[in-house]
Amino acid sequence: MSNGQIVVSGLTKQYRNVRAVDNLSFVVEPGRVTGFLGPNGAGKTTTLRMVLNLVSPTSGSATIGGQRYADVVEPLRLVGAILEASAAHKGRTARNHLRCVAAAAGIPAARVDEMLELVGLTPAAKRKFRGYSLGMKQRLGIAQALLGDPQVLILDEPANGLDPEGIRWMRGLLKGLAQQGRTVLVSSHLLSEMEILADDVVIIAAGKLITQGPVDQIIGATTTGPQIRVRTPDINELVTAVRGAGGTINPNGGGAHLITGLDAPAVGKLALQAGVELHELVAERPDLEHVFLELTQGRAAIR
Numbered sequence: 001m002s003n004g005q006i007v008v009s010g011l012t013k014q015y016r017n018v019r020a021v022d023n024l025s026f027v028v029e030p031g032r033v034t035g036f037l038g039p040n041g042a043g044k045t046t047t048l049r050m051v052l053n054l055v056s057p058t059s060g061s062a063t064i065g066g067q068r069y070a071d072v073v074e075p076l077r078l079v080g081a082i083l084e085a086s087a088a089h090k091g092r093t094a095r096n097h098l099r100c101v102a103a104a105a106g107i108p109a110a111r112v113d114e115m116l117e118l119v120g121l122t123p124a125a126k127r128k129f130r131g132y133s134l135g136m137k138q139r140l141g142i143a144q145a146l147l148g149d150p151q152v153l154i155l156d157e158p159a160n161g162l163d164p165e166g167i168r169w170m171r172g173l174l175k176g177l178a179q180q181g182r183t184v185l186v187s188s189h190l191l192s193e194m195e196i197l198a199d200d201v202v203i204i205a206a207g208k209l210i211t212q213g214p215v216d217q218i219i220g221a222t223t224t225g226p227q228i229r230v231r232t233p234d235i236n237e238l239v240t241a242v243r244g245a246g247g248t249i250n251p252n253g254g255g256a257h258l259i260t261g262l263d264a265p266a267v268g269k270l271a272l273q274a275g276v277e278l279h280e281l282v283a284e285r286p287d288l289e290h291v292f293l294e295l296t297q298g299r300a301a302i303r
């Protein structure tokens with residue numbers, strides 16, 4: 001079996017007026033969940049479509065396990081993909097739809113029922129696709145993507161339409177698949193979910209790479225230092241003390257203030273020395289959303 005590494009190298013797609021993807025290079029490792037993030041119109045879907053040979057690049061290349069997708073002999077067994085909520089014939093049942101896909105790829109029919117069970121669609125397996133909700137279509141898409149027991153999964157916004165239980169279920173599923181050594185590449189706008197789900201992220205904006213690496217490292221490398229959120233009835237005294245110690249302090253809404261330039265123990269000590277009563281003292285760790293917005297600032301315009 002191939003190692004399932006995805007290598008994107010100098011990938012570029014020029015549409016008539018828009019450079020949708022601009023000399024983009026990154027690597028997606030097996031055994032990890034990689035979040036593919038970027039503002040609207042950043043080029044995520046176009047990139048995934050080029051990786052899957054659905055759009056031809058203007059220049060550059062993408063390989064999966066060392067091969068271009070177009071050259072893969074049994075694509076369903078190497079790569080499972082959902083690029084939009086699964087499209088199936090409206091009058092067909094989910095089960096018949098999957099059976100057709102399986103038959104075309106030489107996959108045993110028994111696998112269809114296993115996958116329907118895995119995604120929780122067994123009770124609706126004999127219902128027609130036209131009556132499916134968006135969340136059910138997503139689940140069917142995942143079942144289809146997993147039919148060939150692929151080494152690599154590429155999912156564009158898979159949480160779309162899933163309810164909270166469905167999102168949690170998918171998180172467990174994708175983490176489990178990565179733990180088995182598979183490559184899982186997921187695009188999403190749900191940054192809090194990505195922070196929990198992804199091991200690595202690739203962040204792009206305006207078609208270009210902004211950064212890539214382990215989520216923790218990217219959050220840790222954010223340019224903003226620690227921020228300390230405080231609440232106090234003695235705000236004037238605290239402002240004087242913080243400024244005197246070289247920190248900055250600004251209102252943060254709801255009666256709270258944010259301090260930068262000092263860490264939490266320093267703020268606690270200053271407050272004690274100044275006789276300031278504190279009702280809250282929290283060191284706020286920047287989250288993925290904060291880092292994403294900072295890194296893509298000014299580069300999120302729709303093109």
Ligand SMILES: Nc1ncnc2c1ncn2[C@@H]1O[C@H](COP(=O)(O)OP(=O)(O)OP(=O)(O)O)[C@@H](O)[C@H]1O
Nearest residue numbers: 015018020038039040041042043044045046047303
């Ligand atoms: N077939 C096409 N013809 C012309 N322009 C296109 C085409 N497909 C995409 N684009 C443009 O390429 C840019 C990138 O689009 P793409 O759908 O790849 O972004 P995205 O990151 O997936 O966005 P979103 O998060 O909104 O889904 C956009 O400006 C889009 O309008």
